Amino acid sequence: MKRQRQPVLITDAEQSPDDQLRSRQTRYIVMMTVRALCLVAAAILVGTDAPLLWLWVPLCVVGMVLLPWLAVIIANDRPPKEKYRLSHRLRRVATERGQRALPTQPDQAAEERPQPRIIDAEP
Numbered sequence: 001m002k003r004q005r006q007p008v009l010i011t012d013a014e015q016s017p018d019d020q021l022r023s024r025q026t027r028y029i030v031m032m033t034v035r036a037l038c039l040v041a042a043a044i045l046v047g048t049d050a051p052l053l054w055l056w057v058p059l060c061v062v063g064m065v066l067l068p069w070l071a072v073i074i075a076n077d078r079p080p081k082e083k084y085r086l087s088h089r090l091r092r093v094a095t096e097r098g099q100r101a102l103p104t105q106p107d108q109a110a111e112e113r114p115q116p117r118i119i120d121a122e123p
Helices: 017-048 053-076 086-101 106-112
Strands: none
């Protein structure tokens, strides 16, 4: 069976809505599974009268109470827009620094830059 290769990402396009939904559903399921494990762990700890019970049971209870709330908030949240992401800001700062490094005289900058190659579609 051949493995299908993933296409190379060549743009800064956002994830499709289906991919975003799938990743949010996955995070929700993982968090709710951890909540269920906290419930089972607390029941086992109480049943076996484990050492440090006073520490472990409250931690499990906090997990059982906070995780559903956090899971719903995270599942309903979408990724930030590109203009609010850190990578966008870093790119903008790098561009501003690059513009300062260019010569101040526009004629000199145009002479040093190689001219782009133009391919015409018509013969």
